[in-house]
Amino acid sequence: MEGPSLGALLVPVAWAIFLGAIALTVLLGAILAYHWFRYAMNPPAAVTALITYSIVSGFLLSGVLAATIAIHIAY
Amino acid sequence: MVPIDIHENEKVLLKLRKHWIILVRDIVATVILGILPFILFGIIGLTVPIPFDLSALIPFGALLSALWLLAIWLTLAVLWTNYYLDLWAVTDQRIISVDQINLFNRKVTTLDLEKIQEISVRTENIFETFLHFGTVTIETASPENDVRMEGIPHPEQIRTRILEQANHFRQLLDDNESKKQLLHMVSHEVKNYLAKDAAALAEIAEGSFDRHPGMVKSVASQALSETRKGVKAMMDLLQGETTIEMQPFDLAATVRDMARGYEVAARKKALSFNVDASSPCVVRGDAEKMSRLVIKNLLDNALNYTPGGSIAVAVEKNASVVRLTVADTGVGLSPEDMERLFTPGGKGAESSSINPESTGYGLAIAKQVVEAQGGRIWAESEGPGKGSTFIVELPVTY
Numbered sequence: 001m002e003g004p005s006l007g008a009l010l011v012p013v014a015w016a017i018f019l020g021a022i023a024l025t026v027l028l029g030a031i032l033a034y035h036w037f038r039y040a041m042n043p044p045a046a047v048t049a050l051i052t053y054s055i056v057s058g059f060l061l062s063g064v065l066a067a068t069i070a071i072h073i074a075y
Numbered sequence: 076m077v078p079i080d081i082h083e084n085e086k087v088l089l090k091l092r093k094h095w096i097i098l099v100r101d102i103v104a105t106v107i108l109g110i111l112p113f114i115l116f117g118i119i120g121l122t123v124p125i126p127f128d129l130s131a132l133i134p135f136g137a138l139l140s141a142l143w144l145l146a147i148w149l150t151l152a153v154l155w156t157n158y159y160l161d162l163w164a165v166t167d168q169r170i171i172s173v174d175q176i177n178l179f180n181r182k183v184t185t186l187d188l189e190k191i192q193e194i195s196v197r198t199e200n201i202f203e204t205f206l207h208f209g210t211v212t213i214e215t216a217s218p219e220n221d222v223r224m225e226g227i228p229h230p231e232q233i234r235t236r237i238l239e240q241a242n243h244f245r246q247l248l249d250d251n252e253s254k255k256q257l258l259h260m261v262s263h264e265v266k267n268y269l270a271k272d273a274a275a276l277a278e279i280a281e282g283s284f285d286r287h288p289g290m291v292k293s294v295a296s297q298a299l300s301e302t303r304k305g306v307k308a309m310m311d312l313l314q315g316e317t318t319i320e321m322q323p324f325d326l327a328a329t330v331r332d333m334a335r336g337y338e339v340a341a342r343k344k345a346l347s348f349n350v351d352a353s354s355p356c357v358v359r360g361d362a363e364k365m366s367r368l369v370i371k372n373l374l375d376n377a378l379n380y381t382p383g384g385s386i387a388v389a390v391e392k393n394a395s396v397v398r399l400t401v402a403d404t405g406v407g408l409s410p411e412d413m414e415r416l417f418t419p420g421g422k423g424a425e426s427s428s429i430n431p432e433s434t435g436y437g438l439a440i441a442k443q444v445v446e447a448q449g450g451r452i453w454a455e456s457e458g459p460g461k462g463s464t465f466i467v468e469l470p471v472t473y
Contacts, residue, residue, distance in 0.1 A: 067141050
């Protein structure tokens with residue numbers, strides 16, 4: 001009986017990593033946003049921080065997604 | 076938003092954060108750490124020949140790279156948050172230090188300005204010297220309460236500003252304390268005079284002067300005049316505007332005059348009241364202030380704190396001083412009572428039960444007046460229940 005190939009294993013691992021990255025980013029974002037909105041001295045700083053965090057995290061996560069899709073297609 | 080808990084009547088004077096270079100330093104270090112693997116892999120890829128084809132792993136490498144960059148970004152976000160939430164606020168009353176050590180470790184310390192003993196400033200390397208930032212340590216009496224602020228821009232200026240505010244705050248506290256004392260002392264004096272007025276009014280109410288309207292007028296007018304003079308003398312004394320008019324006067328005669336007003340009250344309490352002040356004893360001082368603020372206080376106290384027995388008042392002269400003694404067989408004094416008796420607000424242990432209206436300022440005032448005339452005042456007692464003796468000595472005048 002032949003076991004699954006390395007490529008076949010990489011695909012679910014890549015998706016798992018992607019989902020883990022999203023979870024981590026969202027969880028950390030929630031924790032940071034809590035701090036910004038609770039402790040920052042001025043509301044605009046908290047809003048700016050949240051927008052910046054969301055945009056950059058979204059951009060980097062889209063990179064992770066692209067790499068995951070590439071793995072999916074390749075294997 | 077609740078960054079720091081500022082009281083309603085508190086004003087924030089300064090908000091301080093670490094110097095921006097500290098954030099830049101941390102960001103640069105993280106970015107270098109972030110790109111280091113790419114540089115290393117690039118160098119290895121260019122210099123070391125790889126015996127097998129890696130092209131199949133390129134998508135997975137891309138995934139790891141994207142993940143690495145994401146991790147670096149998240150680290151930067153945490154770094155900035157810790158930097159931004161580290162804060163020191165100097166208010167007109169305290170220093171509030173917020174130390175965001177990490178996301179789940181936040182330390183808020185407050186230090187009242189009056190507790191500041193010294194502030195030290197330290198700049199310890201080339202960056203701190205040329206970029207004008209350093210560590211400010213605020214020292215208190217107990218080192219565990221010291222507040223340390225690292226990376227503060229322009230630390231010398233901050234030190235000066237905080238010290239100025241601390242001094243200003245202390246001054247305000249002192250002023251406040253003086254005002255409190257002033258209020259207590261005035262209330263003490265007003266109470267005394269009102270008691271006298273009340274006695275006069277009681278006489279009127281009882282009808283003692285029914286047939287003598289002139290006497291009613293005279294008693295009322297005298298009582299009011301006494302009150303006015305007494306309160307004015309007190310205000311002057313407390314505001315430092317009082318002048319002790321140093322003129323020779325006969326202390327024995329003054330005591331005799333004052334004591335006469337207490338004979339009736341002593342008789343009503345069935346106290347034996349003896350005055351031995353027959354020989355002239357001339358001193359240099361302010362007769363009016365001695366009467367109003369010293370002798371009156373001593374006689375009032377003797378009368379109030381002697382439930383039965385006797386009060387003996389004596390004035391005698393020896394080689395260098397004239398001594399006034401007011402001895403009673405009253406409640407007496409403990410050593411603890413004697414320690415606080417002449418301090419503002421200091422009262423004997425029995426005071427609250429026997430004389431609830433006592434403010435505890437009478438003897439402090441008396442002490443000020445006696446000392447201003449170059450004399451001294453003290454109390455002696457063999458203990459509670461054994462009576463007490465108050466002694467005033469003034470330099471003798473020949």
